[in-house]
Amino acid sequence: MFNRLRNRFLIVNMAIITIIMLIAFASIYTITYRNVHNDITMDLNRVSEFFKPSDGMMGGEPREDGDGGPPHGGKNKDMMWQPDRTVSFSLQTDEEWNMTATDSRFDMDEAFYTDAINKVKASSSDRGQFSLDGNEWAFSVQNTMTGYNIVFLDVTAQQTILMNLIYTFLAVALVMLIVIYFTSRYFANRSIAPVKEAFDKQKRFIADASHELKTPLAVINTNADVLLANRDDTIREQAKWLHHIKSETERMKTLTNDLLYLTEIDDTREKMLYAPFNLSEAVESVILTMEAVIFEKNIELSYEIDPELVMNGNGEQIKQVVMILLDNAIKYAGSQGLIILALKKRATDIQLAVTNTGEGIAPEHLDRIFDRFYRVDRSRSRKQGGYGLGLAIAKSIVEQHKGKIHAKSVLGKTTTFYVQLV
Structure with missing residues (x-):
């Protein structure tokens, strides 16, 4: 019985703690996720602004990159925010999603660009993310006079942070649940110990009280049988048996009074x-x-x-x-x-x-x-x-x-x- 009580206590305790941890971890992850994605959106907006085609380039003519190229959007690149700390590039396509120009500081093969365009085309959205060659990319699509200008931003680091956060939460939760399980088990045993001791004392008390009552009851019953067996005798002749019954009755009265007194003491402990x-x-x-x-x-x-x-x-x-x-x-x-x-x-x-x-x-x-x-x-x-x-x-x-x-x-x-x- 006490093992079942302890196990129920452990199950309830572990369930409550698990729910609390899930709520706490989910809240932390949600806040971190929003902050990361807000940062990604801000970076993507900046990159999109940087790679925004100038009016003179709307016709889809290829643009040069590097310091020798024409200014972006008619602005001096030195006066604009520079994506030096980001991995980003821009692709221009016609209305059929065929690549017409690139603007990138990195050497990438045409197949990679083609796969990236296909990912964007399949998403049917102006903004989003996709995985390609083991990296995570965020993209933004801008309409031009001849097609689309697609800006890509590598967000692998940000996604890695989120994944590491999940793994950290899982590891911490596992360790905490193990520690909490053994701690709860220890305190459950300590909490149940007084209850078990009180229960054992109560059982022993009932058994002892029954045993003590059984002896005088047996004496009374035996003497009553003797009296019934000699119905024709006078009370004076049966006095011996009556005195035995009286004596055992007094002993039972003393016992019951003591038991009642003990009960009263326990019940009035706080009211005295x-x-x-x-x-x-x-x-x-x-x-x-x-x-x-x-x-x-x-x-x-x-x-x-x-x-x-x-x-x-x-x-x-x-x-x-x-x-x-x-x-x-x-x-x-x-x-x-x-x-x-x-x-x-x-x-x-x-x-x-x-x-x-x-x-x-x-x-x-x-x-x-x-x-x-x-x-x-x-x-x-x-x-x-x-x-x-x-x-x-x-x-x-x-x-x-x-x-x-x-x-x-x-x-x-x-x-x-x-x-x-x-």
């Missing part, structure tokens, strides 16, 4: 209203709430809280984070264990640290203990009533407050959870 509150008092109130449980478990508690620490956030949610961390510490500290809580002001933030003695957490599990439903020891966690959602809830709340949470552990000794709050 924050206000300044006294963090020191909030943490102390949680400790007072948990003292009875800690005493009952025969666990020693030590805490150090900097007074009057104020932060901007949701006080009740932060209290829940502290309660989750303390509850987790109580579960894993064991009988006669030790819990140390410290709330300290640092340079730019406030740090809450909750440490408990116990078995510790292996390094390979430290990065995953905040994932939903993840538990280091599933059987032990289930006996203690855990679903692996507490730390996930704590992480969501801390991140919602733009803070960070992580854990460090020494196997067989201690585990410490650190929370940095702005």
Whole structure:
């Protein structure tokens, strides 16, 4: 599925970029083409003016070229524009397109002139271009009293510029498309990676939630079958099975409430209203709430809280984070264990640290203990009533407050959870 999504992204991206490049290249080529042809037209006009036959030459008499020839159009050639930097010549023909005179600075055979006249005759236009002997020629036809005066201008260089421009565009487009393809593929993979990760987490979440619900449902179903099998017994006699059903129902209620809470946190992440509150008092109130449980478990508690620490956030949610961390510490500290809580002001933030003695957490599990439903020891966690959602809830709340949470552990000794709050 994700491969198809990536391929669609690549196809759409490449299509859009290709269209943009085509429009850009076509615009550049069109502008260049017009400029080149405007230059050709200007040069052709100048050449036509230079080779324009004088009134005395309208009869089709051959004209001499070179400095010794008569002036063109009755004007001194030195006073006129000279086509020294162009390859051009002029041919005079009668009305049947038979060549009667030439005016050229270059030695060309008569067959070349004849082919040029035939090209012009075939075009049936006063201006145009044709290819001859590997060169591109522009021409202009002028009517005379005895036929036609045809001026030719070599525009091979200009046409070469246009062709080179096309080849350059093709080469640049090919290189750009290759670079863009691999660049787009790289960024497509990076863009899809979070989506794929979220999708995988969602699948795992659904599978884990289904698994967690399946166990209490199986217990409830089994105990209900026992009740139905002994219909004649009194409620007092069936109390054992009813208590099992009640216990599993409470566990399912806890699970569904936690799941709903996680969903609410995700949905209200951008809508939550924050206000300044006294963090020191909030943490102390949680400790007072948990003292009875800690005493009952025969666990020693030590805490150090900097007074009057104020932060901007949701006080009740932060209290829940502290309660989750303390509850987790109580579960894993064991009988006669030790819990140390410290709330300290640092340079730019406030740090809450909750440490408990116990078995510790292996390094390979430290990065995953905040994932939903993840538990280091599933059987032990289930006996203690855990679903692996507490730390996930704590992480969501801390991140919602733009803070960070992580854990460090020494196997067989201690585990410490650190929370940095702005």
